[in-house]
Amino acid sequence: MSDVKKTGYEPGKPESAELGRWRYKLESREDKLRYLQTGERYFYGKDWFGSEKRKNPA
Amino acid sequence: MDNKAKSVDQATLDLIAKACTDCASTVFERAENMKPCPIGSEGSCCKGCSMGPCRMPIPKNKVETPEEHKKRRGVCGATIETITARNFARMVAAGTAAHSDHGRGVAELLLAVSKGEASGYEIKDEQKLLALALEWGVEIGNRSNNEIAKDVAILALNEFGKVEGELLFLKRAPIKRQEIWHREGVAPRAIDREVVEMMHRTHTGVDQDYENIFKQVARTALADGWGGSMIASELQDILFGTPTPVMSQINLGVLKKDEVNIIVHGHEPMVSEMVVAAAMDPEMLALAASVGAKGINLAGMCCTANEILMRHGLPIAGNFLQQEMAIVTGAVEAMVVDLQCIMESLPDVASCYHTKIITTSPKAMIKGAVHLEFDEHHALESAKKIVRLAIENFPNRRPNVMIPNFKSDLVAGFSHETINYLLGGMFRASYRPLNDNIIGGRIRGVAGVVGCNSARETHNAAHVAMVKELIKNDVLVISTGCSAMATAEAGLLVPEAAAKYAGAGLASVCEAVGIPPVLHMGACIDNSRILIAATMMVKDGGLGDDLADLPVAGAAPEWMSEKAIAIGEYFVASGVFTVFGVGWPTTGSKEVTDYLFNKVEAQLGGKWAYEPDPIKAAHLMIDHIDAKRKALGIDKARERVLYDMAKRRELE
Numbered sequence: 001m002s003d004v005k006k007t008g009y010e011p012g013k014p015e016s017a018e019l020g021r022w023r024y025k026l027e028s029r030e031d032k033l034r035y036l037q038t039g040e041r042y043f044y045g046k047d048w049f050g051s052e053k054r055k056n057p058a
Numbered sequence: 059m060d061n062k063a064k065s066v067d068q069a070t071l072d073l074i075a076k077a078c079t080d081c082a083s084t085v086f087e088r089a090e091n092m093k094p095c096p097i098g099s100e101g102s103c104c105k106g107c108s109m110g111p112c113r114m115p116i117p118k119n120k121v122e123t124p125e126e127h128k129k130r131r132g133v134c135g136a137t138i139e140t141i142t143a144r145n146f147a148r149m150v151a152a153g154t155a156a157h158s159d160h161g162r163g164v165a166e167l168l169l170a171v172s173k174g175e176a177s178g179y180e181i182k183d184e185q186k187l188l189a190l191a192l193e194w195g196v197e198i199g200n201r202s203n204n205e206i207a208k209d210v211a212i213l214a215l216n217e218f219g220k221v222e223g224e225l226l227f228l229k230r231a232p233i234k235r236q237e238i239w240h241r242e243g244v245a246p247r248a249i250d251r252e253v254v255e256m257m258h259r260t261h262t263g264v265d266q267d268y269e270n271i272f273k274q275v276a277r278t279a280l281a282d283g284w285g286g287s288m289i290a291s292e293l294q295d296i297l298f299g300t301p302t303p304v305m306s307q308i309n310l311g312v313l314k315k316d317e318v319n320i321i322v323h324g325h326e327p328m329v330s331e332m333v334v335a336a337a338m339d340p341e342m343l344a345l346a347a348s349v350g351a352k353g354i355n356l357a358g359m360c361c362t363a364n365e366i367l368m369r370h371g372l373p374i375a376g377n378f379l380q381q382e383m384a385i386v387t388g389a390v391e392a393m394v395v396d397l398q399c400i401m402e403s404l405p406d407v408a409s410c411y412h413t414k415i416i417t418t419s420p421k422a423m424i425k426g427a428v429h430l431e432f433d434e435h436h437a438l439e440s441a442k443k444i445v446r447l448a449i450e451n452f453p454n455r456r457p458n459v460m461i462p463n464f465k466s467d468l469v470a471g472f473s474h475e476t477i478n479y480l481l482g483g484m485f486r487a488s489y490r491p492l493n494d495n496i497i498g499g500r501i502r503g504v505a506g507v508v509g510c511n512s513a514r515e516t517h518n519a520a521h522v523a524m525v526k527e528l529i530k531n532d533v534l535v536i537s538t539g540c541s542a543m544a545t546a547e548a549g550l551l552v553p554e555a556a557a558k559y560a561g562a563g564l565a566s567v568c569e570a571v572g573i574p575p576v577l578h579m580g581a582c583i584d585n586s587r588i589l590i591a592a593t594m595m596v597k598d599g600g601l602g603d604d605l606a607d608l609p610v611a612g613a614a615p616e617w618m619s620e621k622a623i624a625i626g627e628y629f630v631a632s633g634v635f636t637v638f639g640v641g642w643p644t645t646g647s648k649e650v651t652d653y654l655f656n657k658v659e660a661q662l663g664g665k666w667a668y669e670p671d672p673i674k675a676a677h678l679m680i681d682h683i684d685a686k687r688k689a690l691g692i693d694k695a696r697e698r699v700l701y702d703m704a705k706r707r708e709l710e
Binding site: 032 | 183184185188189192193198230232233300302303304467475476478479482485487488489593594596597598599603
């Protein structure tokens with residue numbers, strides 16, 4: 001178990017509300033579909049995952 | 059009850075005192091004057107036919123004899139078990155109907171948008187649209203978003219009344235969970251069908267085996283969590299954007315003395331999204347200036363607030379028990395309401411001030427309110443009418459204005475997609491770091507703390523106490539609805555709260571990722587997002603095969619509405635241990651209560667508990683999490699050994 005000795009984050013508040021809007025980084029339809037198949041592979045990838053993978057070999 | 063016992067929030071306490079001075083009747087006063095019915099609160103009253111109502115309260119301060127128990131039957135012969143089960147079932151049916159009718163409204167709007175019949179709205183999140191298209195087998199190719207959206211909307215609307223098959227979103231659940239639903243015969247077929255069948259089976263003289271009633275209760279609730287609610291969240295994301303992290307503020311101090319204050323209140327984002335647009339319109343801003351206001355200040359209340367917070371970062375004025383308090387400030391020009399959890403007393407309170415209560419839905423009108431029906435086909439024009447009415451009311455403000463100087467910072471916007479992204483980044487998005495930290499013991503488990511406020515409890519007290527206890531014990535909390543607002547007002551929804559309130563393990567993870575120890579996932583409809591986040595944890599592996607294997611628990615310590623019971627039931631039916639506070643509606647039957655608190659676990663993997671003390675309730679959740687950790691074999695720290703090839707061969 002690690003202790004938090006001191007805060008490591010930058011103090012203050014981010015100035016741009018756009019900073020958190022990560023979904024706009026994907027612009028084209030192809031990029032979005034690719035992200036779904038990788039980033040959200042749990043539902044849109046072609047492989048099974050975790051314990052479900054062992055039970056359902058590809 | 060003295061004022062201090064009514065709320066832990068100073069802004070609310072100050073305004074309760076002001077309401078007394080201004081002779082405004084509030085929920086806190088009414089709760090003092092109206093005690094809960096002791097027979098109804100234990101589920102021992104049946105008013106299903108004209109031979110009753112039949113009252114069969116459980117004997118107080120003594121053990122009921124078998125003979126006494128036998129006599130506790132209605133005129134029709136229904137046992138107390140059947141009656142408490144029916145009452146509970148009808149709560150679940152009503153809650154499911156509320157969430158699902160909300161979902162139907164969003165699906166109808168998506169269909170109208172796809173046909174170009176709803177000006178002002180557009181598809182804001184193409185990626186979410188594509189995700190649903192992939193999932194539901196809608197052709198993507200080179201088709202336009204509107205063409206795809208039309209097919210998705212029709213499929214979504216079909217979920218309410220289709221004649222064969224089962225709900226499409228059930229396939230999102232872990233495979234083992236789907237098998238359990240099929241084994242137990244509780245996989246919902248169509249949303250409306252399950253609600254209708256629940257009402258039928260609880261009619262006089264139909265289903266009179268309480269365990270059989272509870273099978274349909276589970277099926278109905280699952281039609282909410284994995285049906286109506288999930289459709290609402292997903293399609294709202296398509297139309298208004300999937301939530302991403304936003305900063306904002308909360309509490310009645312967000313109201314502004316020198317601006318036109320408009321509060322949007324209720325649960326649906328369709329009206330409020332357009333009011334947001336109308337409030338930024340130069341024509342409206344000029345009109346506000348012409349009446350002497352420095353601007354238009356839009357703030358939210360209840361779950362409509364959560365919807366516009368999650369997507370626009372608009373400030374929140376408060377949660378359920380603060381709706382009348384906002385009017386008592388004397389600084390609100392208009393409170394615009396849509397659906398659900400809206401107190402009928404609002405026009406009465408408003409009569410002590412200048413506030414206009416504006417109803418917008420044909421499904422939810424209030425005597426004494428101004429009704430401006432919202433036309434989704436001409437949404438911006440409708441919204442401008444509302445904003446104009448508020449602006450024109452600004453000069454009518456009376457001298458009795460008092461805006462409490464209390465507000466807290468918060469970070470919200472943690473959709474399950476955003477958590478996935480935050481944990482791994484654009485190229486390695488994953489729930490793996492969460493699972494690894496649970497397996498490694500830095501995070502003990504995950505708790506979903508959700509639900510309403512109740513005037514029978516000290517406002518916000520149980521939410522805040524429970525969540526502080528959980529994060530102190532390294533349990534990551536995910537939250538929605540009025541519970542998220544309560545903890546936000548207490549300052550728990552900022553990353554800095556981790557170092558201040560969380561245990562060392564949880565704090566270290568929060569700091570590394572840059573997240574608060576309490577993640578705000580949205581409105582109460584968005585509890586379906588919690589189901590998906592938990593599913594992603596299962597699918598990533600290492601924490602069992604099913605939602606019931608996860609070291610997780612749920613709670614609604616200040617629940618009030620039938621929707622809360624429906625939500626709790628769909629978590630139980632999804633395999634999650636769920637603790638409620640305030641009161642428990644089946645205590646009239648020990649047998650039914652024992653079924654819900656114990657026996658149901660053997661069937662569905664989850665079970666209910668009732669504990670009004672939030673600290674004790676938190677420890678019930680922690681004990682459950684520890685038991686699940688033990689079952690997974692991750693309850694003890696283990697030395698990590700790097701296997702060389704020889705050792706690997708030995709394994710085989």
